[in-house]
Amino acid sequence: xxxxxxxxxxxxxxxxxxxxxxxxxxxxxxxxxxxxxxxxxxxxxxxxxxxxxxxxxxxxxxxxxxxxxxxxxxxxxxxxxxxxxxxxxxxxxxxxxxxxxxxxxxxxxxxxxxxxxxxxxxxxxxxxxxxxxxxxxxxxxxxxxxxxxxxxxx
Ligand code: THU
Numbered sequence: 001x002x003x004x005x006x007x008x009x010x011x012x013x014x015x016x017x018x019x020x021x022x023x024x025x026x027x028x029x030x031x032x033x034x035x036x037x038x039x040x041x042x043x044x045x046x047x048x049x050x051x052x053x054x055x056x057x058x059x060x061x062x063x064x065x066x067x068x069x070x071x072x073x074x075x076x077x078x079x080x081x082x083x084x085x086x087x088x089x090x091x092x093x094x095x096x097x098x099x100x101x102x103x104x105x106x107x108x109x110x111x112x113x114x115x116x117x118x119x120x121x122x123x124x125x126x127x128x129x130x131x132x133x134x135x136x137x138x139x140x141x142x143x144x145x146x147x148x149x150x151x152x153x154x
Pocket of ligand 1: 042044047062063072073074108111
C-alpha cells in the first residue's frame with residue numbers, strides 16, 4: 001500500500017477524511033520545513049505541519065540555540081506560527097510530524113501539552129518516517145488524546 005493510502009485509511013479510522021491532494025501538499029511542506037530546521041547542535045531535523053479543515057496548511061521546524069534549553073521543537077513552532085498568523089486551531093484536522101532520523105519521531109511531552117492547549121484531543125497526529133530522504137510507506141497515526149491521555153488543565 002502506498003503511503004498516501006496508508007495515511008487516508010488510518011486517519012479515516014480516527015474519523016478524519018484526508019484527500020490525496022491535501023496529503024501531497026503536506027508532504028512537500030514537510031520537506032521544505034526539514035530544509036529550514038536550525039539544528040546545528042543535535043543535527044536532528046524535525047518538521048511538523050498543521051492541516052486545517054479549510055485546506056490551509058502551516059508548517060514549523062525545530063530551531064535550536066547555543067543555550068540548548070531555548071530550543072523550540074517543530075510542533076510548537078507550527079502551533080505558534082499558526083496562532084501568530086491568526087489561525088483558529090480548533091479547526092485543525094490533522095497534525096503531521098517527521099524528522100531526518102530513521103525512526104518514528106513522537107512529539108515530546110512539552111509539545112503534547114502545547115498541542116493540547118489549542119487542538120482538540122480527537123485530532124490525529126500522523127507520524128512519518130524518512131529513510132534516505134524517502135518517506136516510508138507506513139505511517140503511525142494516534143489521536144492527540146491517545147498520545148496524551150491525562151493532560152494538565154487549569
Ligand atoms: N524536537 C522536536 O522538534 N520535536 C519534538 O517533539 C522532540 C524534539 C527537536 C528538538 C531538538 O532540536 C532536536 O529535536 C533534538 O532533541
